[in-house]
Amino acid sequence: MDQHSPSIRAHAVALLRQGVPNRTVAERMNVPRGTVGWWRSEDRRARGERYEAPTDCPRCTGRPYDRLAYGYLLGLYLGDGHIVSKPRQHHLSISCNATQTGLVSAAEDAMRAVMPLPGVSRRHRTGCVEVKSYTKHWTCMFPQHGPGKKHDRRIALEPWQQEVVDVHPWEFVRGLIHSDGCRVTNWTTRLVGGERKRYEYPRYFFSNKSDDIRKLFTDALDRVGVGWTTLARGSDPFNISVARKASVALMDMYVGPKY
Template sequence: MEHNPSIREEAVILLRRGMPNRAVAEHLGIPRGTVGWWRHEDRKHRGENYVPPTDCPVCTGRHFDRSAYAYLLGLYLGDGHIISKHKQHHLSIFCDASWTGLVDAAEETMRLVMPMPRISRRTRAGCVEVKSYTHHWTCMFPQHGPGKKHERPIVLEGWQQEVVDAHPWAFIRGLIHSDGCRITNWTVRNGKRYEYPRYFFTNKSDDIRRLCTDTLTKVGVQWTVLARGSDPFNVSIARKESVALMDAHIGPKY
């Protein structure tokens, strides 16, 4: 569809003044894609190289919410992944659809760490994928790489370890909210049934489990490893004092 040259001229003027594509499109009553193309052509004509704006803390040195990042790091190591390829860059956190509070928490935490990227939710069978779109998530999570996490080394960089050390409970909460749970076990003694709460963290990666157990030890939580068959995938927290400590800082999923 051809547009009046005066409309295009007005759009370019508004764009050069810093008005967003959406606002220009709404103001002039034309498709947003058309405005985007005019912006691209104007930049090309002027020889301007476009660098997308970013609020990435690693690239800009911007201060960020470290407690929120520690929680998001736990979510990422448990149930997250990053897609980073041509014209497709995003961080995804997968949440059980029944835990609506965790879905909201994942989105809120992404915004606290990097407010600028667009966020969306995609509902799948039994789960919700929360996605934040920017290639800078690879800066924040340098553990990203080809293959599954349990098939490659997972080692925190120095600045990440400093964040975890400063906010250990936020990190543990992220791990439990992704690959952990709080359950009620029971046993029978002398003919009487006894029930007791217990926390589990289950992950195939030796490195991620070690990050979990090292942090649990630092905050005074006693843990054991329960093998599933011959695989020690389960970290168990069952001692009364340690469960009480976990309840005070983590609690059940919601």
């Protein structure tokens, strides 16, 4: 076909080398975008040029970033997040309850606030929404990424991450609660004037198998003046409880239930 002739291809490659986007070249020359992309790739290979996708990674570029959003996103990642890092697939994934639409939106907003350039999407599963952002540079922002489950390996914050948590502890606590925590209403009974009455009270729980992540959570609670206790199920001390009235009031003010 004439549109795939050597002269057409040479003209397209010349435009591509001038920085004209694939889509513009395809539209201008009436050639499929996939073909233009292949021509660009083959031209780079012939010249020995290695393509690096543009990035706005704060760690790689030194660009200022939204630390408030990062504190929250760090909590989400340590709780219900993971990073896929393969030769042709790189993305940060946060798993959210499908009924908690506010949480889904908050996770998306935090990803875009920290790194606006990468694409963000939602993958719907049964009872769950996976919020995903695509770039290999999420491993720069979350150096805790590694093989295996988080509770099977050491989790420690880098000094720059600890600085963010120290400055924005409530955002970090909120992210952890929104991932692996909850606000519930407990009840008990007590005698009042000789009559047994039901008494309800709110409580926050955070559950995680990683000793390191639970320690990061309780350290942040200590920093903001929230009292807490450890509750064991059987012999496993995986649950952190916040039940004192003043501490619950603080949590309600800065964290609140998931929605």
